[in-house]
Amino acid sequence: FAEQLAKACPQGIDIYYENVGGKVLDAVLPLLNSSARIPVCGLISRYNATSLPDGPDRLGQLMATILVKRLTVKGFIIFDDYGHRYDEFARDMGQWLAEGKIKYREQIVDGLENAPDAFIGLLQGKNFGKLVIRVGADELPAA
Numbered sequence: 001f002a003e004q005l006a007k008a009c010p011q012g013i014d015i016y017y018e019n020v021g022g023k024v025l026d027a028v029l030p031l032l033n034s035s036a037r038i039p040v041c042g043l044i045s046r047y048n049a050t051s052l053p054d055g056p057d058r059l060g061q062l063m064a065t066i067l068v069k070r071l072t073v074k075g076f077i078i079f080d081d082y083g084h085r086y087d088e089f090a091r092d093m094g095q096w097l098a099e100g101k102i103k104y105r106e107q108i109v110d111g112l113e114n115a116p117d118a119f120i121g122l123l124q125g126k127n128f129g130k131l132v133i134r135v136g137a138d139e140l141p142a143a
Contacts, residue, residue: 002027012036020125021045022053029065040075048123105129 005027012033018025022045032038066073076082082089096102107127109118115133122131 006031015039017041019044022125024125029062032065032069032071035070035072038071038073040073041078044123045125048120106132108132108134110134 001023009031013028013031013036014033015037016028016032018038018040019042021043024045065071079086093102106129109115109131112133112135118127118131118133121127
């Protein structure tokens with residue numbers, strides 16, 4: 001992944017939306033340009049962690065990268081910080097989806113019996129895009 005990311009970003013990265021952490025963050029850090037911005041909304045790679053990750057403590061390295069590259073890192077919680085704009089978001093996003101302006105990927109897993117393994121895979125970063133558990137083949141009415 002790190003090699004593919006570096007190849008895809010030959011000029012580096014100016015903004016990185018952090019929602020994963022772990023190996024993804026490790027791959028991104030060396031590619032960040034000076035004064036890059038990192039809004040942090042989640043660290044899904046750590047959600048089910050019961051202990052610290054193996055290996056050396058990398059906090060010092062992370063702080064040095066923030067300092068030397070003059071990064072701006074800001075955490076936020078969607079509903080705490082932007083909940084008051086939910087109606088506006090729902091209206092605009094619905095329109096953009098209908099117009100095809102928003103592209104997304106999803107991974108569909110069939111059967112509730114497969115949900116536990118799918119969820120564990122999600123927390124381990126094994127899926128790509130939005131994970132959906134399909135519990136029935138019935139189609140929903142058009143919106």
